[in-house]
Amino acid sequence: MTSAPAARASMDAGRALPPPVLVVSIVSSYLLALHPGTLPRDATTTAVVTSGFAAVGAVVGMLLSRWASRRRPHPDTQTRRVVFGAGVLIAAGGAGLSVWWQSLIRAAVGAPPVGPDWWVAATVAPAAAVAAIVLIPRVTAVIAASAVALAAGLLAPADAGADRGQPSPRTIVVSEFGTLLRGELAAPEFDHPAERLVRSWMHSGGLAARAVIVAVPTGSGWVDQAAVAGFVDRFDGDVRILTLPYADVPSWKAFISDDATATESSITLVRELAKVLANRPAGDRPRLVLYGQSLGAVGADAARVWLEDHHPSLLAETVLTAPPAGTVAQASRTPRIVVANRSDPVVRWSLGSLWRPPAYPDDTVLGGRRVPEVPWLPVVGFLQSSVDLLAALDGPTGVGHRYGTEQARPVSGLPR
Template sequence: MTTTVLATGFAAAGATIGMLLSRRASREPDPQSIRVVLGVGVLVAAGGAGLAVWWQSLIRAAVGAPPVGLDWWAGATLAPAAAVTAIVLIPRVTAVVAASAVALTAGLLAPANADDGQPLPTTVVVSESQTLLRGQLSPLDFDGAAARLVESWLRSGGLSARAVVVAVPTGSGWVDQAAVAGFVDRFDGDVRILALPYADVESWKAFISGDAASTGSSVALVRELAEVLESRPAGQRPRLVLYGQSLGAVGADAARVWLEDHHPSLLAETVLTAPPAGTVATASASPRIVVANRSDPVVRWSLSSMWRPPTRPDETVLGGPRVPEIPWLPVVGFLQTSVDLLSALDGPAGVGHRYGAEQARPVIGLRE
């Protein structure tokens, strides 16, 4: 489906541009112009489909996935060819249909209106286990929610544990259970993991709206933790570890910067998994590891990749199968990464934007 939509979109855009250029000389394009636009459009669609099959075959072979089938071929060729034909031969009808489809989609995706002044829903502070403690969703009062979560941590015996992990969730409030299992195994079960949600929407919506909530909630939580940890001698308090995946990595890195500025002796390490390109600092003054799959497009995607190649933080450790890489080209690299985003969650752990217990690995050279 992803390939069908994208191939059709690019082919339709090309056909539309061709028709607009052919109308410059006269109000209606002549038959020869129509044949040229139609022929070029079909050839471009076919060439694009061939390149897509070649690239998909390389990627699938690298990650051990089955090769593309006839249904994939049909989606990559028939739909784009039909779109080009419709735009060239019946442009007015096609324009009406396209406009109706856009209007319907916009109506379905528009958010529901909320009453002004109505408080956002919250969740009760709960202990999902003796290990993972999830805080209250309170976007208007991060400090209060952080204080209540730290109180729950203290009641659970957190001060006597070997480590405390601040796990900054994604925009939907999700914390990867594979990472939780990894930290539990790494610290032999003697760990508390604290998660303070800052939103309850799809992660991509939270990412588009900005990282203020992610950074604000994470800093509020480490501020509360720091007050408690500073009251204990260095050898009698748990190790403080920061962790975040995707948008959560942005919040975790903001908490790292705050701790380095205000309580540098408290922070043991920071573990960032798959931060979007350009969203975290390129270097860290305290121990940090950045975990990224070689095939993960999230760590390469940014608007700036349209005019410059993406970069990785200094402490990045690549994992997962080795996959072929196309040299970066202006605009083209951004489009290719955008296409890859749509199927980033389709593979197993270690492929694309899927990660396993390896997220909890310690920083290289750091003593446990």
């Protein structure tokens, strides 16, 4: 028979286990953090995400357990043991499935396999965060607040693509190949810069070229050089590419603060270009192609709509690369292609994906590396796409938000 002191010790140990509602809250949050995305995650990102989600679950669970303790007696020892044991097993199973999924994604994109550091980040880091919150909540709260304040002052979202190293000039610049003509930055006034850019295009022999590409840049004025190379190759070098900057800040800042400038600048430029092209016979003018990537795709699609309403015969085609979800029209009246990598979170991310699955435009062509995908879930899908944004620019061409010369492909059925 079990002695009385041993029985009391066993009961005390059982009461020392966390309340069931706290265990359920922590494990649920932890599983949300481990829900699969479409891009590999390094150990640091994994540690931050799992620890953050588990910490939120711990705080919510503590509040719920305090509220529940006022309404009903404390759970018995056996219930605590069963729920705690089940929670540990479920969390361990979730970690194992997460490693398996990471292995699939990494193999698909050619990334190194998961290492011991990833295991530590996915298990030890969140466990330590939960233990700190549950055992020393006040000290942990002070440390967490200090860390958040420090991070807010030192960290900023990453720039889009290769924005770095290609600043927006204030004067017209012609590339060394003579194909890319970059207008001056004079936002919010676009009329005069657009006029001067079109004149520069005409003086460079643009009217005699096979095509003229209006490339709407990203927020920093960047135009993907892979797309430039693709259009040069497609038209055998007989092409001019015009781009008019509308801001000189990272794209995410331009998108948040005033994405209308991308629309205004692109419409102004095509309006000036149309004044010249409309006066020439259809067989004696270059093909007009609209192109934009990311935030630039928003401006390019707006220019497409304007041309369809005012000069539909001038527009040959529109090429949009990775437009943010829900920012361009679902369909087009003129030839259009929307290029998107299967693993790109930018084309899936929007606040609307909190409650509905993301929808691609009708003329979307999915490319890039094939990666395993899981069914969309409300809230969870949005959260995981948000995390994937952190690594969207880390992979090679064809992975995440990285694109190559395939952007310049013609719309199906049109000549090269």
